[in-house]
Amino acid sequence: MEDFWAAAIWALEIWLYLIISTIMIPAMFGFSLGISETYMTILVQTLEWATLKIQKANADERTLKSSPSNGLIQREDGSMEKELEELRRSRPKPPVGGDFTLSDCFYFTRRGIESIVEDEVTQRFSSEELVSWNLLTRTNNDFQYISLKLTLVYGLGIFVRYCILAPLRITLACIGLTWLVIGTSAVGLLPNWRIKFWLSEWVHVMCYRICARGLSATIRYHNRENKPKKGGICVANHTSPIDIVILCNDGCYAMVGQVHGGLMGVIQRAMVRSCPHVWFERAEMKDRHLVTKRLKDHVNDKTKLPILIFPEGTCVNNTSVMMFKKGSFEIGATIYPVAIKYDLKFGDAFWNSSKYSMVSYLLRMMTSWALVCNVWYLPAMHQQEGEDAVQFANRVKSAIAHRGGLVDLQWDGGLKRAKVKESFKEQQQKQYSSMVVGDDIVLFHNTT
Amino acid sequence: MGSSNSSVNNIPNAQELMQETGFSAAHILRLHERFEFLDKHKCGQLRPQDFGAVQELALNPIGDSIISAFFSPGQETVDFASFVRILAHFRPTDRNQSRDGAQQEPANSSIRKLKFAFQMYDQDRDGKISRAELLQVLRAMLGIQVTEEQLQSIAERAIQEADLDRDDAISFDEFRKSLEKVDIDHKMSIRFLR
Numbered sequence: 257m258e259d260f261w262a263a264a265i266w267a268l269e270i271w272l273y274l275i276i277s278t279i280m281i282p283a284m285f286g287f288s289l290g291i292s293e294t295y296m297t298i299l300v301q302t303l304e305w306a307t308l309k310i311q312k313a314n315a316d317e318r319t320l321k322s323s324p325s326n327g328l329i330q331r332e333d334g335s336m337e338k339e340l341e342e343l344r345r346s347r348p349k350p351p352v353g354g355d356f357t358l359s360d361c362f363y364f365t366r367r368g369i370e371s372i373v374e375d376e377v378t379q380r381f382s383s384e385e386l387v388s389w390n391l392l393t394r395t396n397n398d399f400q401y402i403s404l405k406l407t408l409v410y411g412l413g414i415f416v417r418y419c420i421l422a423p424l425r426i427t428l429a430c431i432g433l434t435w436l437v438i439g440t441s442a443v444g445l446l447p448n449w450r451i452k453f454w455l456s457e458w459v460h461v462m463c464y465r466i467c468a469r470g471l472s473a474t475i476r477y478h479n480r481e482n483k484p485k486k487g488g489i490c491v492a493n494h495t496s497p498i499d500i501v502i503l504c505n506d507g508c509y510a511m512v513g514q515v516h517g518g519l520m521g522v523i524q525r526a527m528v529r530s531c532p533h534v535w536f537e538r539a540e541m542k543d544r545h546l547v548t549k550r551l552k553d554h555v556n557d558k559t560k561l562p563i564l565i566f567p568e569g570t571c572v573n574n575t576s577v578m579m580f581k582k583g584s585f586e587i588g589a590t591i592y593p594v595a596i597k598y599d600l601k602f603g604d605a606f607w608n609s610s611k612y613s614m615v616s617y618l619l620r621m622m623t624s625w626a627l628v629c630n631v632w633y634l635p636a637m638h639q640q641e642g643e644d645a646v647q648f649a650n651r652v653k654s655a656i657a658h659r660g661g662l663v664d665l666q667w668d669g670g671l672k673r674a675k676v677k678e679s680f681k682e683q684q685q686k687q688y689s690s691m692v693v694g695d696d697i698v699l700f701h702n703t704t
Numbered sequence: 705m706g707s708s709n710s711s712v713n714n715i716p717n718a719q720e721l722m723q724e725t726g727f728s729a730a731h732i733l734r735l736h737e738r739f740e741f742l743d744k745h746k747c748g749q750l751r752p753q754d755f756g757a758v759q760e761l762a763l764n765p766i767g768d769s770i771i772s773a774f775f776s777p778g779q780e781t782v783d784f785a786s787f788v789r790i791l792a793h794f795r796p797t798d799r800n801q802s803r804d805g806a807q808q809e810p811a812n813s814s815i816r817k818l819k820f821a822f823q824m825y826d827q828d829r830d831g832k833i834s835r836a837e838l839l840q841v842l843r844a845m846l847g848i849q850v851t852e853e854q855l856q857s858i859a860e861r862a863i864q865e866a867d868l869d870r871d872d873a874i875s876f877d878e879f880r881k882s883l884e885k886v887d888i889d890h891k892m893s894i895r896f897l898r
Contacts, residue, residue, distance in 0.1 A: 328731070328734045328735075328738075328896060328897060329894050329895060329896055330895040330896075330897055339891075342891075343886060343891060356842070356858045356861075356862055358866060358874075358879060358882055358883060359821075359883050359886045359891070360845070361766060361821055361824045361825065361841070361845075362821055362886070362888070362891045363891070364770075364845065365766065365770060365820070365824055365892065366794070366891065366892055366894065367760070368760075368764045368766065368767055368770035369770065369791065369794050369894060371760035371761045371764070372755065372758060372761060372770070372791075373735070373738060373791060373894065375758050375759060375761075377759050377760075378741065378757075667759060681762070681763055681764075681765055681767075681847065682848075683763070684763055684765050685765050685846055685847030685848075685849055686847075686849055688765065688845055688846060689846045689847070689849035689850055690849075692846065692850075692858065693846070693849070693850050693854055
């Protein structure tokens, strides 16, 4: 019995030393031993092989699925003007009484039914569907049994992910977070010398690197010359809380958020000891002026780190960018847009907060193959003359959507749980009325 | 959407619905998911306010008419079967369909599509679009963008054009005649993928 425990402890020690030497030390100093690269190469080759196998078996059925759309229906792209013109083609335009026909309602009816069956907003809050299976249990929708080899590889994949990778990643994540708390608290004890800032940055980046290894994250940064600088605000599209780890791997940011209790609270308090972040009490968040003022103060202090904000306010499924809330764009600071796009093949990073709690989401992340994403730094943007905050926000949003290959939507992600205001109908009514009455204003007055 | 492995068999009357409406099993499954999403209170029935969750529908000028089309007169809730039957009107018309006399008119035939559009105007379902009903729908579609006079003028002309028996209302036959040149099948169809 004694021997068993001694052996177990000895094995555990070896395990820890291995982790520290092969993963932590490279992470601390920013170099790589090439282990994760090898893993990724093997993984990519395996998935390609699996895809080929599946495609061969379903050669005829798969032609439709080449578009990565999540959709149930195919929506017409025609504008209101175009469609109503087509509907009216069958009869000549009447001289008086407005250009209305009974068939005009076809357009609105069809659009209404389309939106009942599937609407642009809720579609963006469920996980994107894969074109072909990536050997994960969770994406196994309607894929049937193909061959014995594939099933064996799938089984092997389960074993590797749950029994080897997951414990490793959980250990790493725990080490990373513990070290973050200890390290930042230790740095916080130092007086405000220049070395304190340097150390604080180093500790932060190191811990985030360990956490990134804890998720097997492969991140590619593009256009690093546009990296956010001090005194600015960095805005990015939001897919999950892991976005923070992704961005902080390559630089230090000041976080903005609500003060939490429990473990999050411990981390928040530790972080704020070494360099200033902006944490709000729950009551303070409601006071917009207070929020704006605190952010302005932070930004105007040129020694403080750039603030990281996600203007969508909620996690979206990484196929589109939803409306940016204008709050961060009213401060008047330089905006550094960043686009983040995850590669779905290796693991779905979207956090569906109505479906999964934070803990089960993190566990899902740790039992995926890996996390592959691209980060693009876009050139800095300023608010232009005569442009209000909403227009500025939309301009930034379009730039991010364009760079990341995401769909640019004007819908408010926060409304996924709330109702829409009545006044929004006006836009459609305006557009339609210009088609019915618009050109004939003069004629109308002549006849009445 | 996601990783659910539920099968069509969990849905009551799925086979009947498939046969009646022509939807495939995959479509019924997706529509059921959609129904459950809209049914926030999980009671198996939808109420008019449940449709309010759809942002795009709130923007639609005749959104309220479309919602009321789902509810039979006097009924306040709609179950999944009725939901699917209404949506079946919008399946593309099957060109090669040959009908024998005994078979019922399929849901997505041109006539049924036309009847659905007729209902958008004929809110009280009495088979005629009265002047008042037309004015009401026009007001919904145009909002405050036009004056009362302009509205009356538009309605007057529309009725004059379509009303053949001079009873100051548009019956279904008159509606159909007035729109006989319009490609209803294309304009009132939604293409369902896979």
